[in-house]
Amino acid sequence: MKLKYIFIISLFSVSLSAQVNKDSIQHVEQINLLVKKKLIERKADRLIFNVEASIASQGMDASETLSNVPMLKVDDNMGSISIAGKSTVNVMINGRMLNLSGNALLNYLKSIRSENISKIEVITTPPSKYEAQGNSGLINIILKKNPNLGFSGNINSNLIQRTYSGFSSNGSLNYQTEKFSSSLKLTYYDSAKRTDENYSIIGATQNYSNSIRRDMWKELTPTLNLSYKISKNAEIGMEYIYAHQKSGMDIVNTTKNITSALQEENLLTHTFHREKLPTHTLSAYYDLKLDSLGKKLSIAGNFYKNNSDTEVNFSTRKLSDNSVQDVKTISLVSPQIFSVQGDLELPFSFGTIETGVKFNQFKNNSDLQYYNLSGGQYTPDYSRANIFEYREENYAAYFSFAKNFGKHWETKAGIRYENTNAESFTPATNSGNKYQYGQWFPSAYVSYKEDKNVFSFSYSRRINRPSMGNLNPFRWYSNPYSYYSGNPLLTPAYINNWELGYTFNNKFSASVYYLRMKNAFGQISSLDDLSQISTYLNYYNNNFWGLNASYTDTFFKFWETSISMNASLQNSSVFNIDATPQKGSSFTYSINNTLALNKNKTLVFFLNYSHSLPYKNVNSYFYAFPELTSGLKVSLMEKKLQINATVTNIFSQRYRGELYFSDNTQYMNNYWDGRSFRLSVNYTFGSGKKKISKKNINFEEKERV
Secondary structure, three states, rough: OHHHHHHHHHHHHHHHHHHHHHHHHHHHHHHHHHHOOOOOOEEEOOOEEEHHHHHOOOEHHHHHOOOOOOOEEEEOOOOOOEEEEOOOOEEEEEEEEEOOOHHHHHHHHHOHHHHHEEEEEEOOOOOOOOOOOEEEEEEEEEEEOOOOOOEEEEEEEEEEEEOEEEEEEEEEEEEOOOEEEEEEEEEEEOOOEEEEEEEEEEEEOEEEEEEEEEEEEEEEEEEEEEEEOOOOEEEEEEEEEEEEEEEEEEEEEEEEEEEEOOOOOEEEEEEEEEEEEEEEEEEEEEEEEOOOOOOOEEEEEEEEEEEEEEEEEEEEOOOOOEEEEEEEEEEEEEEEEEEEEEEEEEEEEOOOEEEEEEEEEEEEEEEEEEEEEEEEEEEEEEOOOOEEEEEEEEEEEEEEEEEEEEEEEEEEEEEEEEEEEEEEOOOOEEEEEHHHHHEEEEEEEEEEEEEEEEEEEEEEEEEEOOOHHHHHHEEEOOOOOOOOOOOOOOOOOOEEEEEEEEOOOEEEEEEEEEEEEEEEEEEEEEEEOOOOEEEEEEEEEEEEEEEEEEEEEEEEEOEEEEEEEEEEEEEEEEEEOOOOOEEEEEEEEEEEEEEOOOOOOEEEEEEEEEOOEEEEOOEEEEEOOOEEEEEEEEEEEEOOEEEEEHHHOOOOOOOOHHOOOEEEEEEEEEEEOOOEEEEEEEEEEEEEOOOOOOOOOOHHHHHHH
């Protein structure tokens, strides 16, 4: 009888335990992840930040989450993401390049919740598998695998209060089966900000310019993702993005010009600028698993096209004689990109081989028409009109080999070859330019792990090709006298990166790096009587020595803090301009603090401070820029409803800098509406059934548009 009761009680216990596990398995898994995951990990070619292990990164969107990652800085006002020591950054989702940049990229990232992110990889020296374009690092956002089967979705709304109010909203609806996956995302934003820009050129002739500007953006962007598993080993998919964008600027500019003979002229210009930018992006892929060991073939294709239709009306009053010039410019810019690539991944017992080929083609046709208002009618001024045609083709192939030696050593090496053919033509002057070049881009990585210590070394060679805007000789007029334009004679810059890294106990990370940039280009401004002219030139070589360090830890189970710093030294040589370069230095640091105000961590306060000390680079000097950001995060309804309130740039700092030339000094003092209040409300809904994975498609070339 006693055994019978014991048997019944045992059955009841097993049943109850199974039910408890069934009801709470996801909660237990989340707790285990938070306990077991290390916050920071160092691999041979990347630094990994585990979002699930970070209190500070819970209950926010992906753009905010990136701000918590060591070495990363997200600037909403500038629409930029940067890595310490890198001039540009490309963002990937699950190893596939995101087909967006600038504000469009940040708005897309705001639609991804941190709860759906597993980890973020920071790749400061990208391997040969990726495009060699740009002095860029890579950020790879790894989403948690297996979105829910059935229906699921997300709704998010944001209020942004700067000088003007702004609003953004996005929603996604997903439907998944074992074989079929679909996702429809809709993003809308309507925002504006006030800009105060001051630029002065002081030499034999002096020019003082002040612009008060209202910048406006509207965009409605639907995105459709479809994928289907043809068989156990094969999958096809596509993504289509249509961005219906409108932007505008209302500008009041005052310019004072004093000649060497001390004659003064003052200009007052009112500008009305409107642009329509419908954009189409279509991507497709085919993945085939070749065996059960992980060998895989991937084929992907991309197509991008937009038609930027811009009208600018400006009226300039010359105060010396009270004369008025009314001008209108109409421009149509139509860039188009096509790319196709194949990648083969072959893991063997002796190591892993990756190889692939890629082709991409750029086309751009630009047409600018200039009109003067005379007698109540606009008449064309053909001497200021411009048509520009550009075509570029790139062929690439790469090979890499990775191998681990025991438990301590991890190595990887690769080589990439890229061949470029480009030509441009300007019918107005019957002039053109053709060039062809091929280059090798090697990369190598090695890491050693012993107990709590991880050492790593990496090297890569890169190329920075001019964007279409850098090359386009269009004269974009701000008044009848002043303009900026591109330069079709620009040539690429080349970059060599070396980096030595160290991580201790998955909390402290440091790296020492050296960067050599040759034939770099940038924008140069000069004066010609009343005219302020800006264009792009190849004009400097640069050597950078830098140190990054960060420490992240959790104290008393409710307080997470992250401290990071970057210091660098540089020297430069210049050509094509008359300037004396300076030995430069920089030092920036940040302290991020997140405190959970209750036991369940559903009410969180954060206070973040960063400070860039004055720094020099080539022939420029930039003033210190401190920034303080603070806010609250509230999670309700089992974290399905999340409310965040944030105040950025509390001290309302301005960007100030100086550029030194032999015959003049140039000063800037700008405010880009950095102080803002942001209120975000997010609600997640959907099935909790079994999950499957989602694929993102690579399209790295799009950024150059």
